[in-house]
Amino acid sequence: MKTPSLPDLRAFVMVSKLESFAAAAQALHLSQPALSRRVAGLEEVLGVRLLDRTTRSVALTSAGRRFLADIGQVLGDLDRSIMGLHDVARLEAGDVTIGCIFSVVHHFLLEVIGTFREQHPRVMVRLVEESGDEVLASVKSGQADFAISYTGMHDPDVEFTALLKEPFVLACRPEHPLAGRRTVRWEDLGDHPYALVSHESRIRFLIDQALERVGRLPRPVCEVRHVSTLIGMVETGLAVAVVPQLTLPNAPAPVVGVRLEQPVITRTVGMLRRRGRSLSPAAEALAGILLGAIRARNKALGRTRARRS
Incomplete structure (x- = not known):
């Protein structure tokens, strides 16, 4: 069975809402013949007439009213999902989860989270503060987007990026x-x-x-x-x-x-993430801020050691 296309469904909903092919064509930025072909194609795929057309009016058939009630809700949910994904991509919504050994949290992670929150106040940050083995498990299970720990360096399921030697x-x-x-x-x-x-x-x-x-x-x-x-x-x-x-x-x-x-x-402290898995936009942004903070910290420590020597 052939599946109706999304543009054909949107065309039908717009004509039903405006009760006019001319007005619907203008709203969808289509020519009126192109819009008519989409609605006719949808009716052909479904095998039922959805609209009664005259030279002066457009009206839903009984089958069209039932179908509009169903498909209108589906398209509304789809549009909300798409908008939600756009918000996540623009870091205007969503969340990110970080696994972290206890010692790292207070020394530089809280400052990193503060910087991230200033830039992306609508994204929620979750912390999984556990021992090294439990933090590693949180990454492998997908509970954490990424983690900071000293375990997992040789785990085949994990990418380990060294950050500092402690x-x-x-x-x-x-x-x-x-x-x-x-x-x-x-x-x-x-x-x-x-x-x-x-x-x-x-x-x-x-x-x-x-x-x-x-x-x-x-x-x-x-x-x-x-x-x-x-x-x-x-x-x-x-x-x-x-x-x-x-x-x-x-x-x-x-x-x-x-x-x-x-x-x-x-011991080498590093960033852990699941091998072959991409980070969400929020996790990618937070990881970038973290890496920048670590690089700045290491550079400052290098200058301090140079002065002492």
Whole structure:
């Protein structure tokens, strides 16, 4: 069965609404013979007369009235859907979902979201703040448009774009004996109570992997599941802690970070997206702002290191 064309359906609706071929032809920017051919073609495809025509009037048949009631609603829904897509494409509507590890949210993502909201106030932003593995899962499942994490670099279903290399540091209070140093060796931790995340954390895996060739190290006095708990222990003076640099609270929190060396341990934080999948206009715009902010941050850090050296 041949399917009616959309222009033929719109022609029929316009003639029915205006009750005039001449007026409908003008509204649709068609010649009157062309409009008549469209309506006649529609009636031929459907096998039923929709309009009764005389030299002075146009009237719907009973079949035409039933069909107009049905098709009018369908075309209205279609037009609203098209307008909605145009709004999404122009970033005047829609939403975007970002997966993000906890440490990145407060250090630069909130500022990025603020910039995006200033430019596109009608687009809603959702955050999925979870651990690295859960953030990776949110991208692979399609829950998040893209994500910021340190996991997924070698996952075949994910495109990983490196953004920054983050060192691990010793977190301690400003008055701690190690706080004034530029760097601290791992072996120095034996003189002070220190804490680590447990083996359930991927952060601990990175630490253990890097320290395999170091030999026996001082045993931590405490292991916890979450880095936020480690920071809390440092703030109260219970212990110093080994954490990624971005997990340190912003000033004026009573915690400072001293870079660890021998060995230096880092993790690469990057942008994750599903391989072979395009981003929505909103996600593309937000990702662009994020990449620009990271590039500016890395450039500023490079200038700072150059001055120190």
